[in-house]
Amino acid sequence: MVSEAKKSKAEPPRGTIAEWTVTILLLLFGTTTLVQAFVIPTGSMEDTLLIGDHLLVDKLAYAPAGPVTKYVLPYSPIQRGDIIVFRYPIDIRQTFVKRVIGVPGDRLRVENKQVYLNGKKISEPYKYHKTEYFDSYRDNFPGVPNVRLYDPAQVMLDKNVTNGEVEVPPNSYFAMGDNRDSSLDSRYWGFVPRDNIIGKPLIIYWSYDAPTERLADPTIGVDHALDLLQNFFVKTRWRRTFNLIHGYRLN
Numbered sequence: 519m520v521s522e523a524k525k526s527k528a529e530p531p532r533g534t535i536a537e538w539t540v541t542i543l544l545l546l547f548g549t550t551t552l553v554q555a556f557v558i559p560t561g562s563m564e565d566t567l568l569i570g571d572h573l574l575v576d577k578l579a580y581a582p583a584g585p586v587t588k589y590v591l592p593y594s595p596i597q598r599g600d601i602i603v604f605r606y607p608i609d610i611r612q613t614f615v616k617r618v619i620g621v622p623g624d625r626l627r628v629e630n631k632q633v634y635l636n637g638k639k640i641s642e643p644y645k646y647h648k649t650e651y652f653d654s655y656r657d658n659f660p661g662v663p664n665v666r667l668y669d670p671a672q673v674m675l676d677k678n679v680t681n682g683e684v685e686v687p688p689n690s691y692f693a694m695g696d697n698r699d700s701s702l703d704s705r706y707w708g709f710v711p712r713d714n715i716i717g718k719p720l721i722i723y724w725s726y727d728a729p730t731e732r733l734a735d736p737t738i739g740v741d742h743a744l745d746l747l748q749n750f751f752v753k754t755r756w757r758r759t760f761n762l763i764h765g766y767r768l769n
Contacts (some may be wrong), residue, residue, distance in 0.1 A: 552577055554716060555723075556603055556613060562695035562702065563615055566601070566644050571758065572724040573615075575603045577717040596621060596691060596715065598635070598768035604693075605714040608668050608707050615719065616703055616710075617644070619768070620692035625683040628659040628705075631698065634683075640768050649699040659705050660684050670708030678709075691715070719763040725755035 558571040567573075580596055596602065598621055606612040619633060620626045626635050631647055633640050655664045660679050667675075678685050686692050690709035695701025704710065728742065745753070 553720070554603075556615065556719070558615065561700060562697050563601075563617070564648075564697040565646060566617075566696045567615065567719070567722075567763075568725065568755070568758070570726045570728045570755070571722050572726070573603075573719045573763070574721050574723055575717045576720040579718045579720075580715060596712075597765070598624070600765040601719055601763060602691075602693065602710070603716045603719060604710050605716065606707075607670055607709075607711060607714060610714065613716065614693075616693035616695055616701070617765075618691050618710075619694050619704075620684070620686040622686050622688045622690060624686045624692070625680075626686070626692060627683045628657060631657045633694075635768060642766075642768075644696050644766055645698050646696060647699050648697060653699075656699070656705060665706070668707040671704075671706055674704075674708045689713075718765070721763060722758050722761045725758035726750075727753040727755060 554575045554577055556573045556575050558567045558569055558573070561569050579594060596618060598618055600618045601615065602618055603613060603615045606614045620635065624636055626633060628634070631652075633642060653664070655661050660675055660682070663672075663675070674684065678687060684692065686709065689712040691712070692704045693710050694703045694705070726746075728745065
């Protein structure tokens with residue numbers, strides 16, 4: 519059972535009616551300008567998002583509000599705890615989904631797998647640690663890298679670390695996966711530029727239990743097509759279908 523303390527810290531919902539209204543509007547009038555379909559190919563966001571979850575991404579959520587549209591659609595700034603979909607900074611042809619941990623001006627560090635934000639230990643009920651071993655860089659960040667980092671991550675360590683904490687620069691965000699021990703995230707490739715952010719996941723419109731290699735392929739291969747024909751009803755995760763996706767407020 520979720521404790522009352524966790525409930526009070528969770529992102530306050532906009533209300534079921536409001537959320538479904540936005541969802542229906544986007545489904546009825548959505549084009550690539552409004553929404554984008556996205557499939558989760560890896561386990562870096564488990565157990566919040568699973569391999570095989572098919573999402574609709576709200577591309578208007580973080581768009582600048584116009585004089586009229588600001589009264590119609592729920593625009594919002596990017597906040598700590600939001601789940602975002604963005605173009606991978608190392609290769610913008612790839613699309614990633616992670617959780618925002620730090621926004622511009624924030625200071626953060628990881629100490630023994632615990633995240634400290636602006637000097638305070640934060641509660642992260644959504645995160646999972648699925649490995650028993652301790653990694654000196656991954657679990658005590660920022661530290662001395664024990665793997666070769668992508669260039670932006672090395673620049674981050676060289677220029678944005680003060681007193682053992684990473685400082686998030688303007689127009690940038692620090693993102694991590696909920697599956698904290700198995701996530702290729704800002705610790706390894708640096709900050710997410712604001713211009714790379716596409717939007718926020720809105721709803722899981724379908725969830726199918728399929729291996730990563732099939733989901734990562736932009737085309738539907740023969741094996742995947744046969745699997746769908748034979749196992750659609752068995753491998754579809756019906757309980758996840760049409761679930762709305764929420765962030766979690768980090769203070």
